[in-house]
Amino acid sequence: MTLHALQSRLARRGIQVAIGTLSNRQTGHNRPERPESLRAVAALEELFTLAPGALTTLLGPRRPRGRLPAGGLEHLRFDAVPGGPALAKIISEICPEIPNDVKVLHTEEEVVLAPGRVLREIRTRFLAQAGMDGVDRCFAVNLADRAHDLDTVQVKAIQNCRPGRVRGDYSRWLVATELLLDQVFNTGETFLVEYTAVIDQPIDEDEYFRAFGRSVGLYVLRVQFTPSELPVRCYQFQTTHAGQPRTEQEVHLSNARFVLTATQNPKRGVAGIRREWE
Known part of the structure; x- marks a missing residue:
C-alpha cells in the first residue's frame, strides 16, 4: 500500500495525517506520541487487521523531555506577531x-x-x-x-x-x-x-x-x-x-x-x- 493510499484510508476514518509525517514515521525519523498521533496508529492496526495494541505496544514509553540549564522553554506562540x-x-x-x-x-x-x-x-x-x-x-x-x-x-x-x-x-x-x-x-x-x-x-x-x-x-x-x-x-x-x-x-x-x-x-x-x- 502506498503512503497516499494509506493517507486516504485514514482520512475516511476522520484522521488527517500529512504524507511527510507518514514517511518520517515509516523510516523512523520521528515517532507518534501525541494523542491524535496514537489514534492514527490504532487506526493502522484496524486497517492491517492486527490485534488491538499490536503496533502501539511497539512504541514503548514516551521519550523523556530534556531540561535546559535555563529552566525549561516557553511554548512557541505566534499571537504577538503579524498574521x-x-x-x-x-x-x-x-x-x-x-x-x-x-x-x-x-x-x-x-x-x-x-x-x-x-x-x-x-x-x-x-x-x-x-x-x-x-x-x-x-x-x-x-x-x-x-x-x-x-x-x-x-x-x-x-x-x-x-x-x-x-x-x-x-x-x-x-x-x-x-x-x-x-x-x-x-x-x-x-x-x-x-x-x-x-x-x-x-x-x-x-x-x-x-x-x-x-x-x-x-x-x-x-x-x-x-x-x-x-x-x-x-x-x-x-x-x-x-x-x-x-x-x-x-x-x-x-x-x-x-x-x-x-x-x-x-x-x-x-x-x-x-x-x-x-
Missing part, C-alpha cells in the same frame, strides 16, 4: 510536529540592499540548543513585501542544513521553508544553522523586523546599504505586539555604510530597523 494564525498554519504544514524543545541562544541577521532599493537577500545564522533527543529540523518564514513575487523567493542553505518542504500563503505574503539539519541532535547539544533568503526585488516598505514566537538569547541585526542610496535616518524599534505602539531609538550609519543593532533577550513580539529616505 499570527496564518503564520502558525503555514508552519504546521511544513513542520507538523514543531520542535518546541529547542532554545535559540543567538541569532544574527544581515539585510543586504542593492541599488534601486532592491532587497537582495537576508542572511540568517543562529545558534541553538536541543532540549530533547532527536532534534532534526527547524524552519524559516519570510513575510514578503506585498509587491513581491513569492514564486521567486528562495531559501538557500549555507551551513549545516538543507531545504525541505516549501509552502506559500499568497493572501498573507508568507513563504515558509523547512530546514533539515545535517545530523540529529540530542538533549543539551548545540548546533549552528546558516541560510539565506534570496529576494532580489524592489521593496516598498521602509523597515525590516524579525518576529519572535518566544524569547531568545541575543538578536543582532545589520542592514547593509548601497553607497549611492543612503537613508537620512535609521531607527531601532521593539514591541511586544505588532499592533501596539513601539519605542524607537535613532541609530547611526557606520563608515562602512551599514547600521548595526543588538537586542539582548528579546521577548515575544518584533524587533527591527526603520529607515527614512531623503
Whole structure:
C-alpha cells in the first residue's frame, strides 16, 4: 500500500495525517506520541487487521523531555506577531510536529540592499540548543513585501542544513521553508544553522523586523546599504505586539555604510530597523 493510499484510508476514518509525517514515521525519523498521533496508529492496526495494541505496544514509553540549564522553554506562540494564525498554519504544514524543545541562544541577521532599493537577500545564522533527543529540523518564514513575487523567493542553505518542504500563503505574503539539519541532535547539544533568503526585488516598505514566537538569547541585526542610496535616518524599534505602539531609538550609519543593532533577550513580539529616505 502506498503512503497516499494509506493517507486516504485514514482520512475516511476522520484522521488527517500529512504524507511527510507518514514517511518520517515509516523510516523512523520521528515517532507518534501525541494523542491524535496514537489514534492514527490504532487506526493502522484496524486497517492491517492486527490485534488491538499490536503496533502501539511497539512504541514503548514516551521519550523523556530534556531540561535546559535555563529552566525549561516557553511554548512557541505566534499571537504577538503579524498574521499570527496564518503564520502558525503555514508552519504546521511544513513542520507538523514543531520542535518546541529547542532554545535559540543567538541569532544574527544581515539585510543586504542593492541599488534601486532592491532587497537582495537576508542572511540568517543562529545558534541553538536541543532540549530533547532527536532534534532534526527547524524552519524559516519570510513575510514578503506585498509587491513581491513569492514564486521567486528562495531559501538557500549555507551551513549545516538543507531545504525541505516549501509552502506559500499568497493572501498573507508568507513563504515558509523547512530546514533539515545535517545530523540529529540530542538533549543539551548545540548546533549552528546558516541560510539565506534570496529576494532580489524592489521593496516598498521602509523597515525590516524579525518576529519572535518566544524569547531568545541575543538578536543582532545589520542592514547593509548601497553607497549611492543612503537613508537620512535609521531607527531601532521593539514591541511586544505588532499592533501596539513601539519605542524607537535613532541609530547611526557606520563608515562602512551599514547600521548595526543588538537586542539582548528579546521577548515575544518584533524587533527591527526603520529607515527614512531623503
